[in-house]
Amino acid sequence: MSQAHIDSAIKKEYSAGFISAIESDTLPPGLDENVIRFISARKNEPQWLLDWRLEAYRGWLEMSEPTWAHVHYPPIDLQAISYYSSPKSIEDGPKSLEEVDPELLATYEKLGIPLHEQEMLAGVAVDAVFDSVSVATTFRAKLAEAGVIFCPISEAVREYPELVRKHLGTVVPRKDNYYAALNSAVFSDGSFVYIPRGVRCPMELSTYFRINEAKTGQFERTLIVADEGSHVSYLEGCTAPMRDENQLHAAVVELVALDGAQIKYSTVQNWYPGDAEGKGGIYNFVTKRGMAHRDAKISWTQVETGSAITWKYPSCILRGDNSVGEFYSVALTNNYQQADTGTKMIHLGKNTRSTIISKGISAGHSSNAYRGLVRMNPKADGARNYTQCDSLLIGDRCAAHTFPYIESRNPSAVIEHEATTSKVSDDQLYLCQQRGLDAEKAVSMIVNGFCKEVFKELPMEFAVEAGKLLEVSLEGSVG
Amino acid sequence: MFEFMQQSLDSAAQRAPAWLQDWLRDGRDRWEASTMPTRKTENWKYTSVQALREHFAPAAAGARLLRESDIDLPQLVGSRQVFINGHHSARLSDSELPDGVSLVRFGEASTAQAAHIRQYLGSAAGEAGTLFTALNDASLAEGVFVEIAAGHRVAQPLHLVWLTTNQGEAFSVNQRLLVLCGSDSSCAVVEQFAGVRDANKAFTNGVSELLLARGATLEHYRLHQEEGSDLHVGGVYARLAEQSTFNSFHLGLGSELKRIDVVVEHCGQGAHSEVNGVYLPRGSEHIDYHTCIEHRVPDCTSSETFRGIIADEARAVFNGRIHIHRDAQKTRAELSNKNLLTSTRAEVNTKPELEIYADDVQCAHGATVAQLNENALHYLRTRGVSRTEAQSMLSFGFINEVIDTVRNAALRDYLRAMLARRFARDPALTRPTA
Numbered sequence: 045m046s047q048a049h050i051d052s053a054i055k056k057e058y059s060a061g062f063i064s065a066i067e068s069d070t071l072p073p074g075l076d077e078n079v080i081r082f083i084s085a086r087k088n089e090p091q092w093l094l095d096w097r098l099e100a101y102r103g104w105l106e107m108s109e110p111t112w113a114h115v116h117y118p119p120i121d122l123q124a125i126s127y128y129s130s131p132k133s134i135e136d137g138p139k140s141l142e143e144v145d146p147e148l149l150a151t152y153e154k155l156g157i158p159l160h161e162q163e164m165l166a167g168v169a170v171d172a173v174f175d176s177v178s179v180a181t182t183f184r185a186k187l188a189e190a191g192v193i194f195c196p197i198s199e200a201v202r203e204y205p206e207l208v209r210k211h212l213g214t215v216v217p218r219k220d221n222y223y224a225a226l227n228s229a230v231f232s233d234g235s236f237v238y239i240p241r242g243v244r245c246p247m248e249l250s251t252y253f254r255i256n257e258a259k260t261g262q263f264e265r266t267l268i269v270a271d272e273g274s275h276v277s278y279l280e281g282c283t284a285p286m287r288d289e290n291q292l293h294a295a296v297v298e299l300v301a302l303d304g305a306q307i308k309y310s311t312v313q314n315w316y317p318g319d320a321e322g323k324g325g326i327y328n329f330v331t332k333r334g335m336a337h338r339d340a341k342i343s344w345t346q347v348e349t350g351s352a353i354t355w356k357y358p359s360c361i362l363r364g365d366n367s368v369g370e371f372y373s374v375a376l377t378n379n380y381q382q383a384d385t386g387t388k389m390i391h392l393g394k395n396t397r398s399t400i401i402s403k404g405i406s407a408g409h410s411s412n413a414y415r416g417l418v419r420m421n422p423k424a425d426g427a428r429n430y431t432q433c434d435s436l437l438i439g440d441r442c443a444a445h446t447f448p449y450i451e452s453r454n455p456s457a458v459i460e461h462e463a464t465t466s467k468v469s470d471d472q473l474y475l476c477q478q479r480g481l482d483a484e485k486a487v488s489m490i491v492n493g494f495c496k497e498v499f500k501e502l503p504m505e506f507a508v509e510a511g512k513l514l515e516v517s518l519e520g521s522v523g
Numbered sequence: 524m525f526e527f528m529q530q531s532l533d534s535a536a537q538r539a540p541a542w543l544q545d546w547l548r549d550g551r552d553r554w555e556a557s558t559m560p561t562r563k564t565e566n567w568k569y570t571s572v573q574a575l576r577e578h579f580a581p582a583a584a585g586a587r588l589l590r591e592s593d594i595d596l597p598q599l600v601g602s603r604q605v606f607i608n609g610h611h612s613a614r615l616s617d618s619e620l621p622d623g624v625s626l627v628r629f630g631e632a633s634t635a636q637a638a639h640i641r642q643y644l645g646s647a648a649g650e651a652g653t654l655f656t657a658l659n660d661a662s663l664a665e666g667v668f669v670e671i672a673a674g675h676r677v678a679q680p681l682h683l684v685w686l687t688t689n690q691g692e693a694f695s696v697n698q699r700l701l702v703l704c705g706s707d708s709s710c711a712v713v714e715q716f717a718g719v720r721d722a723n724k725a726f727t728n729g730v731s732e733l734l735l736a737r738g739a740t741l742e743h744y745r746l747h748q749e750e751g752s753d754l755h756v757g758g759v760y761a762r763l764a765e766q767s768t769f770n771s772f773h774l775g776l777g778s779e780l781k782r783i784d785v786v787v788e789h790c791g792q793g794a795h796s797e798v799n800g801v802y803l804p805r806g807s808e809h810i811d812y813h814t815c816i817e818h819r820v821p822d823c824t825s826s827e828t829f830r831g832i833i834a835d836e837a838r839a840v841f842n843g844r845i846h847i848h849r850d851a852q853k854t855r856a857e858l859s860n861k862n863l864l865t866s867t868r869a870e871v872n873t874k875p876e877l878e879i880y881a882d883d884v885q886c887a888h889g890a891t892v893a894q895l896n897e898n899a900l901h902y903l904r905t906r907g908v909s910r911t912e913a914q915s916m917l918s919f920g921f922i923n924e925v926i927d928t929v930r931n932a933a934l935r936d937y938l939r940a941m942l943a944r945r946f947a948r949d950p951a952l953t954r955p956t957a
Contacts, residue, residue, distance in 0.1 A: 112565070420892075422867065437882035440852070446877040452892040455864035459892040461875070467882040 071128040077101060079127050080229055086128065087198045090205060096218065100228030103219035110222055113384040114413040114445055115353050117327065120292055127230045127263075190246050192276075193238040197265055200236035207238055211269050215298040215335045215361070223294040223355075224331040227263045231296070234264035239274035239305070248503055250279040264295040270305035270340075277308040279506060292327045293351075299334030299342055303364065306341045307334060310502055314513050315350035322380025322409070325352025332356065338364030338393070345501045347510040348375040348385060349517040357415065359388035362396035362427075369398040372498040374510070376491075376517050377410030377442070386416035386433075386447075391424035391457065400431040403495050406442035407518060413445035420457035427457040435465040436494055438487065438518070488515045527578055528554075531662055531695045534581035538664040540630055542637040546644070550660025557654035566653070569840040569872040570811040574754055574780040579695035579726050582608040586688050588615075594686060594717055597937035601679035601711075607686050608725070609665060609696035615684075623675025624710065629666040629699075640668045643703055647732040647760035651786040651815070655756045659697055659730040666699035669712065673705030673736070680711035680742075680931060687718040687725040687753055698729035698757070704739035704767070711742035711931055718753040724779075725749075729757030735767035737791065742930055743771040746938075749778050750808075758784030763823075765791025769798075772929055773829075774938065775812065777804025777837055785814040789823035789851075799928045800829045803942075804837035805951050811840035816858075818851040821881075827858040830925050832918055833869040834951040843888065844876040851881045858888040863895065863921060865951065919946050 071079060080101055084094040109120075187194050193204060200208050218228040239245050270276050293315070301307045309332075318325025328351035334342035344358040360369030371387035389398035398418065406412040414433045435444035446463045468490050476486035492499070492511055499507045532554075536547050560567035586608040588594065596603075604626065605615035611628060620626055627636050644666075648656050671677060685698050702712055714731060727749070735741055741761075749755055755778065761769050775781060781804075787796045796816065804810045816825045825845070833839045845856045862871045875888035895917050903913035922942060929935040 435877075435879070437879070437884075440850070440882045442882065443880045444877070445879065446875075446888070448874060448876075448890070450873045450890055450892060451870075452862070452864060452872075453868075453870045455867055455869060455894040457892070458894075459890070461888075461890040463875070463877060463888050465877055465879050465884065465886040467884070 071126050073124045073126050075122055075125070075127055075230065083128050083230060083232070087201070089198075089201055092209065093201060096213070097229050100218035100225050104222065104225035104229055107219070107222045107225055113355050113415070114411065114447075115355060115382040115384050117353055117382075120327065122226070122292075125292060128232065186246060190243055191240040192243065192245050193236065194249055195236055197234045197236040197267060204236070204238070207269065208236065208267065211298070211300050212267055213298075215300060215333045216296050216331050221331060223329040224296050227265060227294050227296045227331070231263045231265035234266045234295070236266075237268040237276065237278065239270045239276045241271040242273045244274065245276040248277045248279055250281070262293050262295070266295070266297040267300075268298070268307060268309070269300045270302060270307050272302045273304040275306045277310070277503060279310050279503060281312040281506070281509070292329070294329045295331070297330070297332040297358075301334060301336045301340035301342050301367075303338045304340060305337070306343075308343045309334070309345070309358070310506055311346040311348075312506055312510055312513065313346065313348045313350050313354075314517070317350050317381050317517075318352040318379065320379050322352070325381070326350065327353045328356060329353075330356040332358035333361065334359070334369070335361045335363055336367035336369060339366045340364060341368040341370070343370040343372075343501070344387065345372040345498065346374070347498070347502070347506075347513065348373070348383060349513050351383075352381060354383040354385050356385045357387055359390070360398065361390045361392065362398065363392045365393040366395045367393055368396070371398075371400045371402070372501040373402045374405070374495045374498045374514075375403070375412055376405040376514055377407070377412045378517055379408040379410060381410040383411070384413045384415055386414045388417040389419070389429060390417075391420045391427040391429070393424065395426045396424055397428045398430075400429070400433070401497050402433040403498055404433070404435040404444055405438065405491055405494070406435070406444050407438035409441045411443040411445070413447060414463075415447045417449040418451070418459055418461070420452040420454045420459065422453045424454050425456050427454065429457075429459045431461040433463040434494070435463070436491065437465065437467045484518070488518055491518065527576060528658065528662070528695065531579060531581040531697075535662040535664040535697065538630075540632070540637070542632070542634075542641065543629065543663055547661055547663055550657050550663065553657035554654060554661045557657060560654070566813065566842075569838070570780070570782055570809065572756070572780070575726060575756070577693060579693050580690070582610070582694045582696045583690055584610045586610065586690060588686065588688055588719065594719065595941065596684060596715070597682075597713075597934055599680050599682050599713065599931070599933050601682055603682040603684065604667070605684045605686065606698070607688060608690060608694065609685070609698060611665075621677045621679045621681065623672040623677050623708070624681060625670045625672070626681075627668045629668065630664070632668070636668075640701065643734060644701055644732070647734060647762040647786075647788070648730050648758070651760055651788065652730070653758070653784060655728055656730055656758065659699060659728050659757070662695075662697035662728065663699055664697065666701065668701045668703070670703045671705050671708040671710045671739070673708055675705070675708045675710075677708070677710035680713050680934075682713045682715070684715045684717070685727065685729070687727065687749065689719065690723055690725075693724040693726070695726045695728065698727060700731040702731070702733045702741070704733070704735045704741050706736040707738040708736075709740035711744070713744040713746070713931075713934065715746045715748065716755065717748040718750065724752040724754065726754040727757065729755060731759045733759065733761040733769070735761065735763045735769055735794075737764045738766045739764070740768045741770070743769065744929070744931075744934065745771070745783075746774045747781060747783065748774070748776050749781070750776055751778055753778045754780045756780070756782045758786065761787045761796070763787065763789050763791060763794035763796060766793040767791065768794070769796040770930065771796070771798045773798070773800030773812070775800065775802035775810050777802070777806070777808025777810045780809055782811040783813070785812065786817065787815070787825065788817040788819060789825065790819050792820050792822045794823045796825045797928070798825070798827045799925050801922050801925050802829070802831040802839055802841075803834075803922070803945070804831075804839055805834035805949060806837060807835070808837045810838075813842045815844040815846065816856060818845070818847045818854045818856060821850065821852045821854065823851070824855045825857070828925055828928070829860045830862070830922060831871065832863045832865060832922065833871050834865045834949070836866070836868040838870045839872075841871070841873040842876070843874070844878065845886060845888065847879045847881050847884055847886065849880040852883040854881065854884040854886070856884070856886045860890045861921070862892045863918065864892065865894065865918075915946050919943065
């Protein structure tokens with residue numbers, strides 16, 4: 045699609061208002077139906093997707109912002125956000141890393157993501173999203189050989205419209221909640237993964253998301269479809285440059301695990317959490333949900349250390365008999381960060397099983413809440429859930445909360461829930477310090493031990509990163 | 524909106540003593556300013572108050588029990604006060620009170636007593652209360668004030684019984700109890716609610732305020748034995764001063780609608796509370812216990828255990844909150860809630876909550892939902908016990924562990940016998956699947 049063609053298409057629909065915006069490749073702040081039409085046209089989307097977006101937008105207009113989460117923040121002005129921006133120098137679409145704007149690559153280097161090396165790093169393909177548009181995709185050939193589709197969702201809409209149309213919005217409906225509806229209306233880009241029947245994805249799939257341009261909310265949409273008997277492990281990690289204004293991030297992730305399929309979704313999230321006074325930082329309001337069909341398995345692992353506010357509940361709908369859902373989470377908050385995170389396990393099928401391991405660490409003036417739901421429906425015969433939520437407190441100004449909802453309507457289902465809250469034990473600290481570790485190092489070691497059950501679920505390179513992240517995030521919280 | 528109580532409120536305002544009139548007006552203002560909870564109201568997510576949407580006449584005075592044998596009361600060595608449809612029954616009540624205990628009914632309070640009561644009334648239920656506490660305030664024509672003199676160790680329990688019987692139409696009862704335990708005193712208070720089988724629909728709104736002064740010890744029992752169409756929405760609100768000890772036991776048999784809020788506030792250092800309970804709904808009954816343990820100051824401990832067996836199409840709700848305020852360091856708090864479902868149509872919704880703002884604390888909670896353990900059943904059967912009997916034994920055992928915490932031996936025996944009869948009579952409570 046040529047630039048001229050896009051421009052003319054847009055000009056036709058918007059005789060006024062957007063011309064200057066097109067030149068700067070960033071829309072002026074504001075949201076209305078025209079913005080959605082612009083995004084859709086810009087991405088050259090088919091009519092059905094535009095209609096889908098508009099329907100979501102109209103639903104969203106009638107919804108109100110959720111207030112039940114244990115987080116506090118000033119009202120967000122959604123009209124002050126720009127809903128589209130694209131890095132300018134890549135409009136022609138780079139075919140390989142060499143064609144990527146060297147300035148972008150320099151930014152990656154600063155963030156410490158060795159993109160060049162990652163091609164060499166065994167088994168990791170990267171689909172990097174820089175301000176809403178995919179700029180580089182690697183290992184495409186190798187994946188294509190296995191029949192795996194791994195591409196930006198905007199591309200998937202053009203190349204595999206049937207697949208996208210069949211699954212988009214089936215797990216997180218357009219009007220599921222306020223932020224999911226907003227995302228459905230304005231989603232910029234994201235990843236699409238399809239693993240064909242019986243295929244074991246030959247490598248870990250990984251996407252790095254970046255937020256770069258000021259005042260640009262990001263609305264990624266990720267859709268992963270694992271066909272019958274297939275297997276995939278997906279890694280998501282994020283960093284963002286220092287910034288003083290709050291940035292809204294409202295992503296939607298949908299996982300579809302068809303009969304016998306397995307999806308493992310791992311996240312390391314270390315977006316800018318705001319400074320020590322609680323100024324700035326990302327607002328992270330995410331909807332993540334997976335649908336597990338018969339004998340399928342969905343496993344969420346997350347390490348959340350960033351964001352000023354986290355509002356995130358990766359969930360599993362265990363629809364098929366014998367399906368399995370897992371949630372392993374470490375959420376660390378420091379300074380003035382607030383997190384309200386957890387999971388929902390909805391048991392619909394017989395003999396469905398779920399495990400929830402949640403470790404919350406609060407330090408400084410932060411607040412960290414686990415909010416979860418385990419629901420056994422009348423037909424979930426023999427279903428099983430085990431939940432363990434532990435909270436660790438560091439400092440006397442922080443807060444830790446646990447809000448587990450447990451609903452059972454089946455006598456043969458077994459649910460166990462346990463939660464504990466305590467501080468880092470003085471005895472353990474004393475022992476470490478007596479062995480010559482300074483207090484900060486000792487706390488970091490104890491915290492790492494506290495999180496071990498979750499870290500061991502992470503792919504190896506993520507586990508290493510996660511350990512380091514905790515250390516960095518806890519800086520200044522001890523002593 | 525609240526027409527269903529209008530007549531009762533007017534009647535209460537007529538009957539209430541002069542010194543309570545402003546109290547009733549204030550309560551009525553708050554009640555009328557509130558909105559009825561719906562499924563969207565977080566605290567009422569699983570409990571519908573639809574059953575209250577009908578006309579309840581004020582409870583008439585002079586109701587009598589047709590047969591006293593209808594009501595099975597524990598024979599406790601102590602003083603007993605009986606209220607029928609909210610009105611005191613001199614005939615069924617003891618005239619003597621144990622040494623160190625004074626009891627004043629609001630309607631009979633002298634000016635000095637009234638001033639004394641007003642000093643304490645609402646100090647526990649005021650802030651923590653729900654809209655139904657406002658309703659209770661608005662209907663406060665009769666209440667009971669009990670004071671245990673400082674330093675008195677009262678061995679005999681005070682037994683307060685609220686009975687509901689026929690009135691010919693649906694009616695409402697307002698029950699209010701205010702207990703003031705003087706410093707270093709100790710005593711036991713048994714609150715018992717029961718109805719006559721096949722009586723009309725009665726809606727009891729009960730509020731008990733328990734105030735423990737420094738070093739006081741209170742053994743408290745709240746037995747809800749109303750069944751069938753007897754509705755109860757109410758709560759227990761306790762305030763604990765330093766070094767005081769509060770032991771509270773709750774029994775909840777189900778009825779069409781039962782919602783009990785238990786709020787325990789640790790307001791003085793070194794206070795300790797223990798709250799235990801058992802709930803046993805069956806048929807199409809509904810029971811909801813909302814407990815909230817507030818730790819406002821350092822160095823307090825609390826422990827809570829609730830167990831329930833849910834049979835037939837019954838529904839149980841349990842919400843156990845532990846709230847540790849900023850600077851309430853060195854707190855130890857724990858909560859356990861276990862549930863047995865014995866039917867495919869039974870339902871339980873449990874939510875143990877922790878809300879913690881201090882770091883040097885040890886808190887834990889646990890919740891389980893399951894049916895009887897097959898291995899345990901199998902073990903008993905290999906010992907020659909029939910399946911039905913094994914189920915009965917295991918279910919009773921499950922509840923009995925909590926009954927064991929009842930300190931008063933006579934009451935413990937009464938509860939055991941009553942529950943044993945119930946288990947024998949009611950196989951639905953022990954069947955793993957219907």
